[in-house]
Amino acid sequence: xxxxxxxxxxxxxxxxxxxxxxxxxxxxxxxxxxxxxxxxxxxxxxxxxxxxxxxxxxxxxxxxxxxxxxxxxxxxxxxxxxxxxxxxxxxxxxxxxxxxxxxxxxxxxxxxxxxxxxxxxxxxxxxxxxxxxxxxxxxxxxxxxx
Numbered sequence: 001x002x003x004x005x006x007x008x009x010x011x012x013x014x015x016x017x018x019x020x021x022x023x024x025x026x027x028x029x030x031x032x033x034x035x036x037x038x039x040x041x042x043x044x045x046x047x048x049x050x051x052x053x054x055x056x057x058x059x060x061x062x063x064x065x066x067x068x069x070x071x072x073x074x075x076x077x078x079x080x081x082x083x084x085x086x087x088x089x090x091x092x093x094x095x096x097x098x099x100x101x102x103x104x105x106x107x108x109x110x111x112x113x114x115x116x117x118x119x120x121x122x123x124x125x126x127x128x129x130x131x132x133x134x135x136x137x138x139x140x141x142x143x144x145x146x
Contacts, residue, residue, distance in 0.1 A: 005139040018131060025125040029118075031061060033087055036080075037122070038129040039071050040088050041095045045133040052143035083113040087122055094126045 008015045025034060035058040042050035055068055070077040074088045086109045093102045110119055135141070 001140050001142065003140050003142055007135050007139055018128075018135070021124065021128050022132075025121065025128050028121040029125045032058075032063065033084060033122075034125055035061065035063060036067075036071060036084060037087055037091045037125055039068065040074065040091045041126060041129045042133055043072050044092065044095045045130065045137065047133040047136050049136040049141045049143045050129065050133055082109075086110045086113045090122060091126050094123065095130055 029037075035054050038054040039051065039058065042054060058068055059065065067079045070079045071088070074080055074085070080088065086106075089106045090102065090110050093106050110122070114122060
């Protein structure tokens with residue numbers, strides 16, 4: 001596949017706005033949790049560019065490959081603590097919004113592990129990675145081959 005568009009070149013103001021949101025979530029969401037959320041949403045959306053990027057970023061930050069591989073089947077594995085599981089459940093439901101949105105059960109679990117401010121920042125992180133996926137996929141942004 002060949003890249004269709006370079007969004008940074010063609011829509012620089014919009015791209016800059018996305019980078020602003022990315023900067024906000026990086027400052028306000030735990031780095032390990034943020035990479036897990038980014039990877040999970042990217043797996044669900046089938047964004048190869050973002051799966052590659054966030055896997056490599058997480059590995060460089062010291063995350064284990066075992067946990068990264070387990071993100072695709074996080075419910076069945078023992079690799080994630082309750083806070084991470086709550087964030088991953090919210091990521092699943094907010095990424096694949098059904099007719100009822102995020103379930104009360106998932107939201108209840110989130111509020112047990114996150115303050116209101118942390119939950120708001122987590123939702124912004126999930127929205128941001130979903131937006132990045134929706135930029136990378138239609139523009140066919142490719143991961144580096146090296």
